[in-house]
Amino acid sequence: MTPTITAFERSPDRGRGQARDMRVRWALEEVGQSYDVRLVSFPELKKPAHRALHPFGQIPTYEEGDLVLFESGAIVLHVAERHAGLLPDDANARARAITWMFAALSTLEPPIVDREIARLVERDEPWFAQRMPIVEDRIRGRLGELSVRLGDAGWLDDAFSAGDLMMVMVLRRLNGSGLLEEYPSLAAYVARGEARPAFKRAFAAQLAVFTAASTG
């Protein structure tokens, strides 16, 4: 059964692949599962029909027969559990890979999103310039700890997994901030993720939505 995911009708980042549908697209490409995409406009996100799928009025959602999921982490885990390619066979290694998914979403992403929210919502507030270094130092703290753990390994726990997929996607949110470049091993780690053929296919697919909307 071909699942259907939702994505923004108009990419807020002009096709840079920062919207959360990119995580799900990448996971589906890694496991070789084709998918359909339903584009949702910003007004539609907050309407009852979409809220029935996603109580927080966001994308992505994932529909597969009777099953409706939201939260990119839950969708990627669902895909990884039902197909080979994103989780190791060994039970302990599998639990560790899932741990890195949670670490990406619970430990790394919140301070990174906090920086984005500040830039969006508080840019004109009088405290913006003074507060930003506090926010960025919190990100640096986590990046430093992550780079120590990664060391000179290629991926976080042996082979590439859904944990790496989620971590690469979260770290990519720092593109353009200059912060990732302060940790060259993490910048190289993200580049390794972006070099995977499945990432490239997923990136091209989400970019095509933006390109079509721009020229259509």
Place this chain on the structure above:
Amino acid sequence: MTPTITAFERSPDRGRGQARDMRVRWALEEVGQSYDVRLVSFPELKKPAHRALHPFGQIPTYEEGDLVLFESGAIVLHVAERHAGLLPDDANARARAITWMFAALSTLEPPIVDREIARLVERDEPWFAQRMPIVEDRIRGRLGELSVRLGDAGWLDDAFSAGDLMMVMVLRRLNGSGLLEEYPSLAAYVARGEARPAFKRAFAAQLAVFTAASTG
């Protein structure tokens, strides 16, 4: 095999059960799995021996033979997958329960933690009083959406699950803020979680650590 978890040697919240070991204790109590606890001091958290278990120098960790996990979400999911009682048998219902775990950690918890960080780190900054309403309105937005979805149901998706466990724990972080009381159905939902015998056993166990430290 009896797992060992880590917890703070000295409870930062005086035994109110807000530290993340409480989530793991509750999960283990729900499934009837006994566990050992190793208490870690604040200086020890940042030392190499603990960092080897937890790259971000936090609690809880989970050790079970050769397996070492961190991130409360990953640990609760691991416990839920290996024991009956926290995830439904039906595959689709199981995926939905896991979705609520991710929603708790990725969508609800970040703005709640943002408020805590602001109160800890920015309380003396000149912008504190002006910024706090922005932070709290972000929390209200999520609480409103969650209360709409919950409606008059007892739990988020039919029977109590690991998704409810994580959501109740995240919402409890608002204790004392007055925010949860603005959404009576969510306050009642948290109270239902706290009334579960497994919650009470876990709460008593973490409180005993604080009481022993205070009188010892």
